[in-house]
Amino acid sequence: MATTGNSLASDGMYSQLIDDEESRPDVRLGAHPVPPVRMIPRPSGSGPYRLATICLATLCAVLLIAVIAITSNNKTKPQGGGEATSEKQKQDTNVTALIATINKLQQEKNQLQKEKDELLAKLAATKAPEVIKPTPKATPAPIVCPVDWHLFNNSCYFISRTTRDWPESQSYCESQGGYLAIIHTAEEQTFLWNLLPRGHWNAFWFGITDEHTEDHWKWVDGTPLVGGFWEVGEPNNHIDEDCGYIVKTRVLDRVAIRSWYDAPCSMYCRFICEKEMGAGASTAIPH
Structure with a gap:
C-alpha cells in the first residue's frame, strides 16, 4: 500500500536524523553546551x-x-x-x-409679581380715590347758663322779679348781653309758659312791637312776626297798644299757645330776657 511505503520512508528519515544528531560533536552556545535533541519516535498508526x-x-x-x-x-x-x-x-x-x-x-416671576403689585395699586387708586378724612371736631362743652337763667336749645332765658315798662325792659336785657325774648316755635313758647307763675293777672313783656307801623308787628331784631300765639281777639289795639306780653292767670283753661296780648308800652310789667349762648359759655348776670 502507498501508505505503508510512505510510513517506512518517514521512519528511515527519522532514524537518519537521529544518527546524524548523535554523530555531531557538542555544539556550544556561549559557555553552555547544547544538549542533543532527541526526536520522539512517532507512534505508528494514524x-x-x-x-x-x-x-x-x-x-x-x-x-x-x-x-x-x-x-x-x-x-x-x-x-x-x-x-x-x-x-x-x-x-x-x-x-x-x-x-x-x-x-x-x-x-421673571419676581418681575411679574412686582408689575402685578404696581397694577393693583394703580387700579385701587383709580376705583377708590383716597378719602380725605375730616378733622375730628372737638366735642363742644355743654352750655351752662348763669344763675337764675334757664337753658332751652342754645339760649338762656331770664324771668324778672321786678317790673319795668317795655323800653326799660329791653334796655335791661341788652345790659345783660341779651334782648327781650324772641319766640318762634310752639316748643319755645310752651317752655317759657311753664316757667311763669300763675296769678290774678301775671303779665310778662317779650320782644315784639308795632310802634313804628300799626299792625305790622316786628321782633326786636327787626324781623317781621310770622304767625304768633295770640289769644282769641288779640291784638286789638284797644288803647294804643303797641307792645306784646304774655299773660298767665289762675284760669286753668288758658293755654300757652293762646296767651299773647297787646298793651300800652308804658305799662309796668315783669319781662323775659333771652341770651344766645355759645358752646361752653357761662356768664354771671346780675338781676
Missing part, C-alpha cells in the same frame, strides 16, 4: 495521532476563543467607561442648564 491532533486543535480553539473574549472585554471596558463619562458630562450639563432656567424663571 488513529492516536489524529485523536491527539483533534484534541490539540480543540484546545487551541478554546484558548483562542478565551483570548478573543478577554481581549474583547478589555477593549469594551474603556469604551464603556468613556460612554459613562460622556453620559455623566451630559447629565451635568443638563443639570446646569436646568438650574440656570429655574433661576431665570424665578427672576
Whole structure:
C-alpha cells in the first residue's frame, strides 16, 4: 500500500536524523553546551495521532476563543467607561442648564409679581380715590347758663322779679348781653309758659312791637312776626297798644299757645330776657 511505503520512508528519515544528531560533536552556545535533541519516535498508526491532533486543535480553539473574549472585554471596558463619562458630562450639563432656567424663571416671576403689585395699586387708586378724612371736631362743652337763667336749645332765658315798662325792659336785657325774648316755635313758647307763675293777672313783656307801623308787628331784631300765639281777639289795639306780653292767670283753661296780648308800652310789667349762648359759655348776670 502507498501508505505503508510512505510510513517506512518517514521512519528511515527519522532514524537518519537521529544518527546524524548523535554523530555531531557538542555544539556550544556561549559557555553552555547544547544538549542533543532527541526526536520522539512517532507512534505508528494514524488513529492516536489524529485523536491527539483533534484534541490539540480543540484546545487551541478554546484558548483562542478565551483570548478573543478577554481581549474583547478589555477593549469594551474603556469604551464603556468613556460612554459613562460622556453620559455623566451630559447629565451635568443638563443639570446646569436646568438650574440656570429655574433661576431665570424665578427672576421673571419676581418681575411679574412686582408689575402685578404696581397694577393693583394703580387700579385701587383709580376705583377708590383716597378719602380725605375730616378733622375730628372737638366735642363742644355743654352750655351752662348763669344763675337764675334757664337753658332751652342754645339760649338762656331770664324771668324778672321786678317790673319795668317795655323800653326799660329791653334796655335791661341788652345790659345783660341779651334782648327781650324772641319766640318762634310752639316748643319755645310752651317752655317759657311753664316757667311763669300763675296769678290774678301775671303779665310778662317779650320782644315784639308795632310802634313804628300799626299792625305790622316786628321782633326786636327787626324781623317781621310770622304767625304768633295770640289769644282769641288779640291784638286789638284797644288803647294804643303797641307792645306784646304774655299773660298767665289762675284760669286753668288758658293755654300757652293762646296767651299773647297787646298793651300800652308804658305799662309796668315783669319781662323775659333771652341770651344766645355759645358752646361752653357761662356768664354771671346780675338781676
